[in-house]
Amino acid sequence: xxxxxxxxxxxxILAESGAHLGAEExxxxxxxxxxxxxxxxxxRALEALREANLVVESRLSEGPALFEANASSxxxxxxxxxxxxSHPEASPxxxxxxxxxxxxxxxxFEVRELHVVARGLCPECVRREEETVPVxxxx
Amino acid sequence: xxxxxxxxxxxxILAESGAHLGAEExxxxxxxxxxxxxxxxxxRALEALREANLVVESRLSEGPALFEANASSxxxxxxxxxxxxSHPEASPxxxxxxxxxxxxxxxxFEVRELHVVARGLCPECVRREEETVPVxxxx
DNA sequence: CGGCTTCTGCTAATAATTAGCATCTGCATG
DNA sequence: CATGCAGATGCTAATTATTAGCAGAAGCCG
Numbered sequence: 001x002x003x004x005x006x007x008x009x010x011x012x013i014l015a016e017s018g019a020h021l022g023a024e025e026x027x028x029x030x031x032x033x034x035x036x037x038x039x040x041x042x043x044r045a046l047e048a049l050r051e052a053n054l055v056v057e058s059r060l061s062e063g064p065a066l067f068e069a070n071a072s073s074x075x076x077x078x079x080x081x082x083x084x085x086s087h088p089e090a091s092p093x094x095x096x097x098x099x100x101x102x103x104x105x106x107x108x109f110e111v112r113e114l115h116v117v118a119r120g121l122c123p124e125c126v127r128r129e130e131e132t133v134p135v136x137x138x139x
Numbered sequence: 140x141x142x143x144x145x146x147x148x149x150x151x152i153l154a155e156s157g158a159h160l161g162a163e164e165x166x167x168x169x170x171x172x173x174x175x176x177x178x179x180x181x182x183r184a185l186e187a188l189r190e191a192n193l194v195v196e197s198r199l200s201e202g203p204a205l206f207e208a209n210a211s212s213x214x215x216x217x218x219x220x221x222x223x224x225s226h227p228e229a230s231p232x233x234x235x236x237x238x239x240x241x242x243x244x245x246x247x248f249e250v251r252e253l254h255v256v257a258r259g260l261c262p263e264c265v266r267r268e269e270e271t272v273p274v275x276x277x278x
Numbered sequence: 279c280g281g282c283t284t285c286t287g288c289t290a291a292t293a294a295t296t297a298g299c300a301t302c303t304g305c306a307t308g
Numbered sequence: 309c310a311t312g313c314a315g316a317t318g319c320t321a322a323t324t325a326t327t328a329g330c331a332g333a334a335g336c337c338g
Contacts, residue, residue: 090244105229108262123247
């Protein structure tokens with residue numbers, strides 16, 4: 001893969017932020033340094049970086065695909081209320097456990113990449129929910 | 140949710156095929172019985188069915204979202220070569236294991252829905268790959 | 279059966295991503 | 309260090325997937 005300022009910046013933005021960003025967000029941030037940058041170039045850069053295993057693409061929720069500067073695919077926790085994305089504390093172990101479980105139960109399928117997305121409530125939103133509806137089951 | 144012929148057919152198609160279908164595929168099949176059916180209606184029907192927990196929506200690969208008539212979210216195996224989608228033989232156990240692993244490692248996050256997608260090679264394509272490149276590592 | 283609400287068909291719009299093409303540029307090589 | 313060329317970029321336009329708006333039709337509760 002050829003190294004260009006555009007790709008370097010896209011990569012740097014993802015690496016430094018450590019966040020899950022959509023193509024358009026990356027674009028906005030990158031334009032600070034590269035004013036003429038085109039959105040389509042960002043898409044192509046992200047594709048190149050993904051093929052080079054430098055970023056991971058995932059479609060965690062509705063809307064645009066999100067990119068992250070982390071080669072290993074790991075579990076994601078998506079909060080249905082606030083939309084926040086986090087990683088389980090014990091990501092590596094969890095991932096290993098998941099892989100093992102899958103390998104054992106998938107009969108001949110050769111797993112190369114694992115995407116795990118758990119949807120639910122993040123600790124913060126759980127707390128807020130409990131404040132609003134203090135009773136355990138308010139049917 | 141109001142029951143209409145359109146929704147009933149959409150549901151029936153997903154239930155009887157047991158497959159992962161995109162909105163457009165559902166539409167094509169449903170038009171046999173309901174010639175005037177609109178694609179946008181199919182989208183709305185799928186949304187209603189999803190909210191009623193009668194179908195599961197997942198974005199397994201590129202392209203359109205796929206719908207399946209199965210309330211419980213379960214692991215998916217997506218073949219990168221042939222695009223085929225299958226379920227691990229031991230789906231329920233695997234899913235249980237995954238949930239347990241996640242619950243243990245996600246520190247206060249309340250998991251409500253779990254999406255697991257393993258990408259790789261299905262047994263068939265593994266075999267075909269071995270025929271083409273018989274040596275284990277052809278570097 | 280009547281009425282209120284919800285759904286459908288139809289059309290148009292939006293969002294996200296990809297394609298085409300001329301020009302430019304990283305970089306391997308002489 | 310100049311040079312050639314594969315590959316990248318900017319720019320524009322097209323596609324794909326999905327949603328929105330609105331008038332008329334049709335479930336379902338009484």
